[in-house]
Amino acid sequence: MASPVFHGLAGAGLAYAMAGDGSLPLFSWARKNLGLLAAAAGLACLPDADYLPGLWRGALNAVHQQATHSLAWAGAMAAGLWLAGRAWRPTQFVGRALGYILLLATSHLAIDLVTADGSAPYGIPLWAPLSDVRVQAPVALLPAWDKATLSELWSGNNARPLAIELGAGLAFAAGCIWAKRGWTRRKAAL
Numbered sequence: 001m002a003s004p005v006f007h008g009l010a011g012a013g014l015a016y017a018m019a020g021d022g023s024l025p026l027f028s029w030a031r032k033n034l035g036l037l038a039a040a041a042g043l044a045c046l047p048d049a050d051y052l053p054g055l056w057r058g059a060l061n062a063v064h065q066q067a068t069h070s071l072a073w074a075g076a077m078a079a080g081l082w083l084a085g086r087a088w089r090p091t092q093f094v095g096r097a098l099g100y101i102l103l104l105a106t107s108h109l110a111i112d113l114v115t116a117d118g119s120a121p122y123g124i125p126l127w128a129p130l131s132d133v134r135v136q137a138p139v140a141l142l143p144a145w146d147k148a149t150l151s152e153l154w155s156g157n158n159a160r161p162l163a164i165e166l167g168a169g170l171a172f173a174a175g176c177i178w179a180k181r182g183w184t185r186r187k188a189a190l
């Protein structure tokens with residue numbers, strides 16, 4: 001399962017692709033929209049909130065990779081956040097925002113599916129509660145990192161997988177930026 005490094009960068013990149021303004025200079029847009037980028041990064045990490053109950057037990061994986069790593073939970077979370085957002089700021093949380101939140105939540109599941117899983121239970125319960133079957137892509141594109149305990153998070157073993165995630169995450173975000181700015185240029189030329 002990927003760490004918040006890759007999930008967060010992927011979320012911020014997707015936010016730019018979905019809601020960024022490709023006609024503005026990149027950094028001035030990002031400076032003005034830091035809140036949006038941070039919220040998107042946080043949303044893309046949200047299914048990993050299931051690490052938190054494990055904090056009290058000293059075993060981060062105690063309830064990890066369970067219900068929050070399913071399509072049903074991603075849909076329920078997106079709907080709940082969107083409804084709360086609509087009550088708060090109805091002009092910003094229009095129908096399209098629901099799609100954005102849903103994409104950020106499901107990006108987490110897609111990324112975890114293609115990340116190596118170093119400990120049982122292997123894979124994620126994508127179809128829960130309809131099925132208990134755990135799903136994992138046949139090929140792992142990202143390496144596993146050590147996270148069974150708090151002290152493991154800082155272990156030297158994590159330097160390599162987290163460096164790979166950082167590089168891959170930056171490349172993914174750069175791809176989102178390139179796609180959005182290219183699309184904006186093409187649209188302006190029409």
Ligand SMILES: [Zn+2]
Binds near residue numbers: 002048069112
């Ligand atoms: Zn996860």
